[in-house]
Amino acid sequence: MTKPKLILDVDTGSDDAVALALAMLGGEAELLGITTVNGNLELKLTTDNTLRVVDLCGMGDRVPVYPGCEYPLVSTLNPRSAQSMRPIPKREGTSAGKFGMHSDHLPLPATDLAPQKQAASVWMIETVMAAQPQTITLVALGPLTNVAAAMRVQPQFAQRLRRIVLMGGADETGNETAAAEFNIWADPEAAEILLQSGVPITMIPLDATHQAFLSEEQAEQIDAIGTPLARFIAQLLRDRIAGYAKRDPEMAAKKIAPLHDALALCYALHPECIRRSVETVCHVDLGGGAAYGRTVLDRRANMVQEKPNCTFALEPDREFFCDWLIGILQKAAEKNG
16 A cells, blocks of 8 residues: 655654654654745754754754745734734744743754755745646645745645645634634734645644643653653643643643644544544635734525635544554654664
8 A cells, every 4th residue: 555645844842852753753754855844943943953853863864954934924014913013933932832731942953954055945846836637635733824835935835735634724713813813913914825725735733632631640650651752742742731731720730731733644544533523614814903814704595605725623532543553652762772
């Protein structure tokens, strides 16, 4: 059976790091390359963190890393935009920074690995256009600037993709603001470009990822695997549990935290990890007000005239997801043991 071909677009902090490791060591996909974008941290840090994870996984000679966009497409140019009211590209003022979700450097040794010189969006275009049509899945785990830039530069780029799986959006409640999820909020115009592109999109929003949590007990189970990678992921999970405890009393009581990006990767490889989803019309609020960056689902039933433009995940199979994640780490340990 042919392995699916993937491109991972990341803004590596902690949950991106877990997704990257699972993609590289799971053996379930052909990872063509990794692109980095400004998001959880500024670009030089997301790139450095990505290279550290690649090095930890021993994939430095097989998985190239391409740095991408350092700024959102346009939002910093609008004086009414939330994006222009904080330092760019740093993220100290965001929820991720406030609650300690993503430190500047992952707790891994510095690496001698270097990123590729070619820009991420250029490499994306060349790779997708050279491949057979509809054979590459793009898994976007950060702000969507790189992907939107590729779509604007090469009009055929979207149609050549098999699909896009993105971690982002929210229906019930945001995390960066009351209305908006961080990845969409960080570059709302880029997200809307994707939603208008016609490419098949599956959105893995907070509504799904918050149900796919891991617990303190599972962190201990992962730690007990004993490999450097497993111990690293266990520590990231403990740090995330501590971070979520500061912002969410229910998660604090249960000692749990989601790994948003890992669920998106899991879906790209195993769609059955999502039990319930809806085909819907979804657009992003670009008005610059309180709902700026919100993903708006059109739920007007027979009144909707536009065709659905995305699949919006609502309920994960948490047991499947957790077993998949821990299983990859266990198999990697056995293979190297």
